[in-house]
Amino acid sequence: MSQMIDMSREQAEELLVFLANDTLQGDERAAVEAVVEQDAGLTAELEALREMRHSLQGSDIGHSPGAFGLARLMRDIDAETQASVTHVAANRPSAPSYWKIAAVVLLGLFTAQSAFVYLQDGEGAPDLQLASGGTAVPAGATMLRVEISPDATFGEVATLFLDLELTIVEGPTAIGFYTLEALDSGSYDQALDVLSKRPDLLDVVE
Amino acid sequence: MPDHTSQNAELAKLLDRIAAGDKRAFASFYETLEAPVYRFIASKMNDPHEAADIQHDVFIEIWRSAGRFEGRSTVKTWVFGIAYRKTMDYFRKHKRVDLTDEVDDRVDDSPDPAACLAASQEAAHLKFCLDELKPQMRAAVELAFFEDLTYPDIAEIAGVPEGTIKTRVYHAKKLLLRCLSARMQGAQR
Secondary structure: OOOOOOOOHHHHHHOHHHHHOOOOOHHHHHHHHHHHHOOHHHHHHHHHHHHHHHHHHOOOOOOOOHHHHHHHHHHHHHHHHHHHHHHHOOOOOOHHHHHHHHHHHHHHHHHHHOOEEEEEOOOOOEEEEEOOOOOEEOOOOOEEEEEEOOOOOHHHHHHHHHHOOOEEEEOOOOOOEEEEEOOOHHHHHHHHHHHHOOOOOEEEEO | OHHHHHHHHHHHHHHHHHHOOOHHHHHHHHHHHHHHHHHHHHOOOOOHHHHHHHHHHHHHHHHHHHHHOOOOOOHHHHHHHHHHHHHHHHHHHHOOOOOOOOOOOOOOOOOOHHHHHHHHOOHHHHHHHHHOOOHHHHHHHHHHHOOOOOHHHHHHHHOOOHHHHHHHHHHHHHHHHHHHHHHHHHHHO
16 A cells, blocks of 8 residues: 655655656655645756756767677677686697787787778779888788678678677778778688678678 | 566576577667666766766676676666666765765755646756756666666665655655756746
8 A cells, every 4th residue: 555755845856857758656755745836936847857868868978899899809808718728728738819918919010000001902902001100011812892781780790700709990981881800811702702691681791 | 667677587597508608698788778778877967977887886796796796686787787886986986075975964845746747847957957966866866767667676686775765755756846946946036
């Protein structure tokens, strides 16, 4: 059975924000509403607070890291996992593991310190160069570029990239391209093959 | 609220899988919560790169400590608790801000409700006035208004008694309304 709470104006005022966000329940809500109904000042404040909530929820704080943030997390998690595996298996060296760790470390340094600028040659083949103007980095056989279909969900694309152990090293560009890096040329060939067969998720793969 | 309950159950299942080292579960978990977590952090920062770094640290901690989630709060509350601690740590280390609950309680010059209402509709006024609040006050207001959380949830996130959150929100509301009223009256002059 419900019992009315005897609430002062100050107590009601302390909870006004939570009446505005509609999270107060039961007797507590009824008690605050009863005080507000009798007080024109609190009624006006409540209206202003509801408007404030509406404005805040509609405000733009820019783009979250999204897929790029997940790629960065996966890189760090992989590095952490590999480090612990390497530690445990210190007496059983495995070339692929070392390569993977080296790739992760180098990639971390690379992405932290560099920005990429695309240079198109006469044939239209993309090449990569450090923005600092340093030595050009050949496109080689590990970098590829994709445009994600507007109908693809974040989860589908993230899963696909994770399965192929691809790291997003740049993007999206102004025209929506992402640059991905495979662990090695073998992974690159496999990734290119798999990605080329997913027109449902990717509009362009090159 | 069945939607919140079922979302919490889904997130709790994902956390179980994350604790077992499942990266796909981690990707799904990230996809669900990265935007609200980023919004909570970035709204208090002027630098989106710093906000992204803190968000990164939050999700790394989730990956490492998923097995320690005991279900005593909702998953979202647990995650925002991590984000709250990381954000306040950042302010403690890098910004000269007052993180005490002391409030400059000058005489309340009764803000004009109509002016407050009008100013609340102006994003620029609202941002200016939110920027004037102490980080922990701002966090409480934003968790109430961005995430529509209850005051017990916000208390859990901030690691303080419920009464402290009521007081923080009460003072934050007063300061905000006073600031908005002054901004609106200034704009009309």
